[in-house]
Amino acid sequence: MANPERSTELLWGAKGRGGLNLERIVRAGIELADAEGLAAVSMRRVAERLGYTTMSLYRHVPGKAELVDLMRDTALGTEPDLGPPRGWRADTEAWARSGLEFYRRHPWLLESAGVRHVPGPNSIAGFEQALAIVAATGLRPAQVVAVVGLVGHFVESAAREVVETTRIERRTGVGHDEWWGARDSLYQHLDRYPTLTRIYEEGGFDEPLDPFEFGLQRVLDGIEALIRDEVRDETRCAVCGKVIDPAETGRPRAYCSRACQQKAYRRRKV
Amino acid sequence: MANPERSTELLWGAKGRGGLNLERIVRAGIELADAEGLAAVSMRRVAERLGYTTMSLYRHVPGKAELVDLMRDTALGTEPDLGPPRGWRADTEAWARSGLEFYRRHPWLLESAGVRHVPGPNSIAGFEQALAIVAATGLRPAQVVAVVGLVGHFVESAAREVVETTRIERRTGVGHDEWWGARDSLYQHLDRYPTLTRIYEEGGFDEPLDPFEFGLQRVLDGIEALIRDEVRDETRCAVCGKVIDPAETGRPRAYCSRACQQKAYRRRKV
DNA sequence: ACATCTGGTATACAGCATATACAGGGAGAG
DNA sequence: CTCTCCCTGTATATGCTGTATACCAGATGT
The missing domain is CATH 1.10.10.60 (Homeodomain-like)
Known part of the structure; x- marks a missing residue:
């Protein structure tokens, strides 16, 4: 290259x-x-x-x-890796978090995200990373793809929100004030929005939850529920995805065969 | 106006x-x-x-x-309403679905969505609608706001994906072919992407799950988990949000007082 | 009757991506 | 050595864009 x-x-x-x-x-x-x-x-x-x-x-x-x-x-x-694997949930979380960090560094990517998006080698590498993480859950292939898409788009969406917020805050000093200033004209019609009024009065907007952290946990919970429903209690090989028949005694098996064990070792070494 | x-x-x-x-x-x-x-x-x-x-x-x-x-x-x-309420999950789903339908009708909104977004009265009306639905779950106000944000952004993101897909398919005839055509240059480096290869060979890309339907169920599952954890088993008044003390006999109470019952009736009538 | 305001027009300008024509320099062929 | 050709960078021009400025006809107010 x-x-x-x-x-x-x-x-x-x-x-x-x-x-x-x-x-x-x-x-x-x-x-x-x-x-x-x-x-x-x-x-x-x-x-x-x-x-x-x-x-x-x-x-x-x-x-x-x-x-x-x-x-x-x-x-x-120019992005770093995620460290050693610690289970699909922690790994997916780390992947998402590094994605957010990435968008933070290059906010302009969000502006051009809607467009056609010809995938380059580095983009594919990130995709592969996520697929490997999620595939370890034992979901069906199409579900794995869908899950990766869901998390990826969530990160993009949340990053858009976070980046936009910080940009506005940096440009207008306080930010919050400006937002509520624009809302002033709304106060005349507040009777049309009873729930909004109530939530505002109860302080629901005072300390908003971090949209990334909050949303990520919800999404992961949702995925966890899917796994609970779909995946029978079988451990699967992280290399080839086949079902591993459990060892009756001793340390639980992580790979389906010596071949896969070796393959994983070699990959880890490079 | x-x-x-x-x-x-x-x-x-x-x-x-x-x-x-x-x-x-x-x-x-x-x-x-x-x-x-x-x-x-x-x-x-x-x-x-x-x-x-x-x-x-x-x-x-x-x-x-x-x-x-x-x-x-x-x-x-110019958007329709959602019909009679049928519980937070069905209502949120209907809200999300109508949002998707809306973006389908006006795809250009997605192109300008990243920008500053000065909220107009109609936009606020949709926000109020969603707040009312989610507030009925009994979550804390800040959580309600966060949930609405999560679902709203999910809809936007999924709509972007769906709209983009249909647009490409309409423009290039088949679409799928073009996508895999671009992938041809990838086949030389496929050894660098073992999981991607495996999932492809297992047909994970052949019949992709609908990203909107799939993602929506995951997100709703995640929200449901949150509600299960956070909300004590109390029914709450849809009008004022107060806890309703349960009726010991007869039909379960839906409002905390006659006043709220009347208020809901009046609102329903107009 | 005169001034002022309102709504529509014509022209001009800076910025954009890019098509076209051209210039110099280096490589290779005769 | 000369001639040709390609590669790289330049200059100019076209047709878009949003919008500032100046102008003009008609309605309205005084």
Whole structure:
């Protein structure tokens, strides 16, 4: 993937000379987006930041849409792993939490999330990670896929909420005030919203629960209920997914065969 | 709210004469967005559709952002209600389903959902509806708010997925093929994604579960678990939320007092 | 009768993505 | 060495976008 010639050129070329690169363009785009949001990423701005003309970019990138695709997948690539496995629930939680952290670092990804989303290798790697975690529950394959989709979309949605909130708070100082200021015009029609009124008066909006933490526990509870209903009490091999027939004595088996045990060991070692 | 003069003008002016209106502009914007997506809504296009010049719109609307806000709230206004109450779970499900249906009708709302979202009266009305449903569970106020947020965001997220899928399928004919076509380049690196490979081979992607139906049941299950843990076995008044002390004989009480019973009756009647 | 306001128009400008034409430099062929 | 061709970067132009500014006709108020 990483052309070594280009990489050294990228690492050592520094100041601006050394010619234009795909990598340099993508990096400049990401920096711009991290700092000022996706809307600030225009071909002009990216080119300016690199000291070239607008059209020079088109020698390396087909168009803006593709640039954004590349930016997304590249940004994904710099993420850490989740540590040692501790059961599907803890692992899924860790996966979700790292996803949130990721969106926090690159909020602009949320702005372009609705669009077509051509999956790059790094994006697929995250998908694989989640599939492996959830597959260990023993759910049926289609259910595994659905669960991963559910959690993934939940993270995206919650991140959108959290990021938006912090952005507004940072921009308007307090934030809460502005929100309730806009609500002032509502107070005249409050009789039309009796439940809203009651919940407001009971302080339901004073200290809102963290939407990510709250929602995540609900979603995981829901998945747990599904597992309880669907999965017979069989342990399954983390490598191949086959049912493991339980050992009658001694330490419970974790793999269905020596082959899978070895495979897991090798994978763990690299 | 609805200026009768303007409304009659709007209803009877028909063909194009009768002058420009806020309502006509907003309606034209919605029609355009429904047909061609939010990206197609430009001041020029809206004006053309009405037979006026671009700048004429600015006599009635401060700018495009405000026009979109108005479009959103107006679109929300034409939605049906949910029928008679049948318990929090069925009601929440109905609310979510109507939300999905709404997004299906106006997919462009999803494109502008991430943004600041100034809440209009109709949007608040939907919020009130959901609050009333969830408040009947007896959860604490902050929890009620969090649950409504969770379900609302889930609907938005699932709708995005569903709408996107149908759009791609409609545009590219089959859709599935295109998706797996893009995956062709992946097959060379499949050894890097063992779980993905296994799930694919087991048919986990062949007949994907409906993300809305699947996710909704998980989310509701999670909420149900929360209620089971949090709520003592007390029935609560749907009007004021107070605890109802149970009737020892006869039909179970639904309201905490005659006053609330009457209030509910009056509200139901209008 | 005159001023002011309202609603619609025409023109202009800055920003955007990108198509097209062109220029210099390096590589390879004759 | 020269000629050609490709690769890379540039300059210019087109057609979008939102909107500022200036103008103009007609209605209304005084």
